[in-house]
Amino acid sequence: MDLYQEIILEHSKRPLHAGLREPFNAQVHHVNPTCGDEVTLRVQVSGEGPSAAIADVSYDATGCSISTAATSVLADEVIGHNVKEALTSFAAMRKMLTSKGADPGDEDEIGDGVAFAGVSKYPARVKCALLGWMAFTDALTQAGVDISAIAASSSAPSAPTNDIASNDIASNAMEDS
Amino acid sequence: MSDVALDSAFTAQESAAIRGDFAILSRTVRGGKPLVYLDSGATSQKPRQMLDAERVFYEQHNAAVHRGAHQLAEEATDAYESARETVARFIGAAPQEVVFTKNATEALNLVAYTFSNAAAAGAMDGVDPALAARFALGVGDEIVVTEMEHHSNLVPWQELARRTGATLRWIGLTDEGRLDLADLDTVITDRTKVVAFVHVSNVLGTINPVATIVDRAREVGALTVLDACQSVPHLAVDVVDLGVDFVAFSGHKMFGPLGIGVLWGRYDLLKAMPPFLTGGSMIEEVRMEATTYADPPQRFEAGVPMAAQAVGLAAACDYLTALGMARVSAHEHVLTEALLAGLAQRPWVRVIGPLDGKDRSGVVAFVVDGIHPHDVGQILDDAGVAVRVGHHCAAPLHRRMSVTATTRASFAAYNTVAEVDALLTALDRVPVVFGTVV
Numbered sequence: 001m002d003l004y005q006e007i008i009l010e011h012s013k014r015p016l017h018a019g020l021r022e023p024f025n026a027q028v029h030h031v032n033p034t035c036g037d038e039v040t041l042r043v044q045v046s047g048e049g050p051s052a053a054i055a056d057v058s059y060d061a062t063g064c065s066i067s068t069a070a071t072s073v074l075a076d077e078v079i080g081h082n083v084k085e086a087l088t089s090f091a092a093m094r095k096m097l098t099s100k101g102a103d104p105g106d107e108d109e110i111g112d113g114v115a116f117a118g119v120s121k122y123p124a125r126v127k128c129a130l131l132g133w134m135a136f137t138d139a140l141t142q143a144g145v146d147i148s149a150i151a152a153s154s155s156a157p158s159a160p161t162n163d164i165a166s167n168d169i170a171s172n173a174m175e176d177s
Numbered sequence: 178m179s180d181v182a183l184d185s186a187f188t189a190q191e192s193a194a195i196r197g198d199f200a201i202l203s204r205t206v207r208g209g210k211p212l213v214y215l216d217s218g219a220t221s222q223k224p225r226q227m228l229d230a231e232r233v234f235y236e237q238h239n240a241a242v243h244r245g246a247h248q249l250a251e252e253a254t255d256a257y258e259s260a261r262e263t264v265a266r267f268i269g270a271a272p273q274e275v276v277f278t279k280n281a282t283e284a285l286n287l288v289a290y291t292f293s294n295a296a297a298a299g300a301m302d303g304v305d306p307a308l309a310a311r312f313a314l315g316v317g318d319e320i321v322v323t324e325m326e327h328h329s330n331l332v333p334w335q336e337l338a339r340r341t342g343a344t345l346r347w348i349g350l351t352d353e354g355r356l357d358l359a360d361l362d363t364v365i366t367d368r369t370k371v372v373a374f375v376h377v378s379n380v381l382g383t384i385n386p387v388a389t390i391v392d393r394a395r396e397v398g399a400l401t402v403l404d405a406c407q408s409v410p411h412l413a414v415d416v417v418d419l420g421v422d423f424v425a426f427s428g429h430k431m432f433g434p435l436g437i438g439v440l441w442g443r444y445d446l447l448k449a450m451p452p453f454l455t456g457g458s459m460i461e462e463v464r465m466e467a468t469t470y471a472d473p474p475q476r477f478e479a480g481v482p483m484a485a486q487a488v489g490l491a492a493a494c495d496y497l498t499a500l501g502m503a504r505v506s507a508h509e510h511v512l513t514e515a516l517l518a519g520l521a522q523r524p525w526v527r528v529i530g531p532l533d534g535k536d537r538s539g540v541v542a543f544v545v546d547g548i549h550p551h552d553v554g555q556i557l558d559d560a561g562v563a564v565r566v567g568h569h570c571a572a573p574l575h576r577r578m579s580v581t582a583t584t585r586a587s588f589a590a591y592n593t594v595a596e597v598d599a600l601l602t603a604l605d606r607v608p609v610v611f612g613t614v615v
Binding site for chain 1: 548549550551552555556559566567568572575581582610611612
């Protein structure tokens with residue numbers, strides 16, 4: 001199976017930028033109600049508007065290899081970049097993950113994130129790969145960053161069954177069954 | 178199926194015949210791999226006999242039940258009420274004590290809401306005060322559940338406590354995954370009005386000692402509610418023998434259709450209870466000012482009922498009866514023992530729940546060292562083995578057992594020892610893929 005790429009296993013065993021650090025502007029806690037995975041994530045943003053810099057993303061996560069690795073890749077991709085670049089990565093990641101295998105991903109936009117292209121063939125696992133990203137964008141909002149442009153632009157054209165990004169995880173309220 | 182002991186596992190020939198009744202079991206998944214379906218605890222597959230019964234109902238008798246005087250209406254009503262008789266017989270009950278609900282969750286909510294609805298002015302008018310008092314719940318009263326409940330037998334009681342001011346208490350678990358009954362008498366007390374507990378855990382597989390809990394509940398005059406979702410499909414269950422007051426179970430876990438569940442209740446209790454959902458079918462006389470209600474079970478079946486599903490569920494009961502519930506239990510027990518033995522040989526696997534087959538059903542949850550259950554399930558799925566991963570709607574149980582999630586295999590009558598082997602073989606790939614065992 002092409003789901004467990006070596007790079008995913010590597011990130012899941014040795015997640016980058018793990019641990020909670022100070023300083024931070026916002027901290028959020030997100031769960032995946034289906035499996036009980038959790039992530040507590042902090043962001044530190046300096047500056048204003050789209051060019052504000054993401055100085056740090058730190059996190060404490062419990063989860064499967066996909067969610068752990070995805071959060072590791074996320075932190076590595078966005079730390080040191082500006083908000084606009086980070087949101088572009090998020091949009092590209094979400095587009096790929098909700099493509100049901102059609103979008104192989106662009107390494108220029110999401111770096112190691114392309115290793116998660118196989119996840120899009122397993123709808124039940126898309127949530128795992130997006131858990132950290134949903135926490136990250138929520139934390140940006142809590143930190144006062146406007147992410148509305150990106151949130152609105154990328155969810156609309158994707159397949160209807162996969163529009164989980166803005167609902168399931170962020171609400172923290174859904175039950176397993 | 179003659180010449181075989183009534184409590185022996187199915188022979189290879191019998192197994193093949195049973196599997197032949199379930200068309201889905203012959204399909205392949207994930208690129209041509211034979212399906213190994215070990216997720217019957219979530220929902221069972223459906224035999225042709227059940228599907229045929231539903232189809233015949235729709236093709237030959239379909240009409241709105243309990244309405245109209247035309248021939249089809251008569252036939253549909255007869256089919257629906259006959260189904261109630263079959264289901265009742267299957268659990269040793271009287272037909273008028275069997276209420277059809279949407280699912281087991283609705284059945285449990287029906288009972289939970291009875292307590293708060295009974296508090297409304299006039300709700301218990303005409304009911305013997307001693308009986309009415311059993312449903313009176315308020316500050317100072319207590320509701321008892323267990324720490325191994327499925328959310329559907331926990332959250333409704335939490336909500337009932339919130340609505341009424343009563344206190345929710347629970348029976349804890351031992352590390353082995355059985356109820357810790359050491360302090361039963363201090364958890365169930367004179368303040369306890371209702372004890373709601375599961376017959377067979379949907380995670381641990383533990384078969385709970387119903388009589389012990391019922392005896393204590395009776396001592397203090399508390400009503401008892403049994404979640405039998407994981408027992409009725411797998412063990413011979415006689416609701417009268419169990420001694421509880423209410424039993425809830427779902428149709429879809431016992432070879433029946435989705436969309437139907439059952440609440441069984443003692444008739445004197447059902448008769449005293451105010452309605453839950455209201456509307457058509459459940460009324461006696463309706464005036465603009467007020468309405469009187471039909472007797473049970475109709476009182477609790479508002480709206481046009483799910484007749485086709487009831488017919489399907491009755492066919493599922495007939496199917497299980499023909500197999501023989503003692504043989505179903507014996508067969509699943511063999512599979513459970515085989516799986517427990519196989520897992521015991523793998524030191525990197527830890528079973529969450531009793532390690533032996535005693536008082537244990539065919540639900541086996543486990544964790545693999547260092548590997549998340551979602552990843553375990555994914556590797557198994559890649560081999561065509563369908564199991565459930567997650568907390569199985571029992572998050573507090575998992576917290577108690579110090580795990581966030583588990584991988585769960587669950588059996589039904591159609592499973593085989595070869596499928597247990599397929600699971601174990603696929604499981605051996607897990608530490609290899611993730612590099613945790615060299």
